[in-house]
Amino acid sequence: MNITLYALSSSLHAEAMEDVRKDTFIRSLEEKGSFSFDVRGNDFGCWNVWDNPVIYVRTGGTEGLFRDVYPRLQGRIRLLASGKSNSLAAAMEILSFLRAEGREGEILHGSPEYVAEHIKYIPEPLPGTCPLPKKAAESKQKRQAPSKLPPVRLGVVGKPSDWLIASDANPQALLEKANITLVDIPMQELLDEIRDVENDVMGLTELPFPIRMDFDGSVLDGALNIYGALKRLVAKHALNGLTVRCFDLLSAVHNTGCLALAILNAEGIPAACEGDVPALVSMMIVRQVVGKSAFQVNPSRIDPETGTYVFAHCTAPLDMLKRYAYDTHFESGIGVAIRGELPRGKVTLFKVAPDLSRCFVGEGDLLTNLNEKNLCRTQVQVRLDDAATYFLTSPIGNHHLLVPGAHADALRAWAKETGVEVVNAE
Helix, strand or coil: EEEEEEEECCCHHHHHHHHHHHHHHHHHHHHHHHCCCCCEECCCCHCCCCECEEECCCCCCCCHHEEEHHHHEEEEEEEEECCCCCCCHHHHHHHHCCCCCCCCCEEEEECCCHHHHHHHCCCCCCCCCCCCCHHHHHHHHCCCCCCCCCCEEEEEEECCCCCCCCCCHHHHHHHHHHHHHEEEEEHHHHHHHHHHHCCCCCCCCCCCCCCCCCCHHHHHHHHHHHHHHHHHHHHHHHHHHHHHHCCHHHCCCCCCCCCHHHHHHCCCCEEEECCHHHHHHHHHHHHHHHHCCCCCEEEEEEECCCCCCEEEECCCCHHHHHEEEEEECCCCCCCCEEEEECCCCEEEEEEEECCEEEEEEEEEEEEEEEEECCCCCEEEECCCCCHHHHHHHHHCCCCCEEEEEHHHHHHHHHHHHHHHHECCCC
8 A cells, every 4th residue: 555645844853854754753654554655745846736635744844834835735634743843733733724724634643553543544534523614613703702801912023933824813803802902013123122232131130030050151141131122022012921933033143032931921921932822812811810820832742542642842931840951942952942840730721712712721630741852842741631632633723831730610711701612622
């Protein structure tokens, strides 16, 4: 049996330079499934119109590449995701985009045995994975409009990252439904703040936790300058929170916003990565309803058979970490990232849709902290029962929020009170 496989890789990742046919994940699927892949890579010239494609989302940062080739695709789209290099996170963002377009799709992810068995039966749709018909989805959006949250101003520094193809927020809808005003701030304004006032970190000595100094001095100074610059933007624009197109900092100042966002969140200022507005709105809701910081995570690996999940990102609020150290940023290998350890016990997963029409609420147990080299620096393994269908067939974008503690009841009560549909972890 021969299966055509179309592979997407981002140039930010080392995998883009390696032969897909030698990928251990692909080879294990071929071995377990007794089939072979006819691999097509990023050369889109060979991507003709085809039915029911299987696309290997090999790394993060491939969502924009998919959007470019998407008009050529027909039929049900299967997204193959491994458990490394933000493959699953990118596949979830792509699937959310597909569902918004009214298209059928699913994510093939899990152990090699589990995925290979499902690939064998690709001609037949998997049970329970068909998306909500577009007309039904539109009717649900006509539910009672959410009552307004307290008025807040959220800064968007630079535009959302190019790979967030399913996470565009509607500023007018946010204003009308939730009294949220989005404040667009050019990336150049942040760069000017970083370069004009060096080593001004505004209130850093007032933090209730130490800033570790066991890292390269000039690199750490640069990361703290980014924090100081963002803190000045918060004051200048009277912001309650912000999100930053942080990957632009890699080339502009050869550093990252990971440490800055970790500090801001710990100070009670919701701060999201990658210009992700829905993630920032979700953070603000968690802060208002639960009174806690939220860890913005990539779903990195799912085992549908055991209900265990790996979530990771290169920044985490310092106030929720038992201990932490500095590391480099995962994708680029530069700057300052946070390798933190979260306490074991109950955790809550949360995310709101870009238009506040629905939200996901799930509750589980943090089992352990991980330290794998092919994932973002802060990594946790969580058991979350009966959520695989949501994550693999109808996720609300890529990024989700992880909050230590059992807060599902409080967030569901907020959703009921404001008229937001809850997508259950089932």
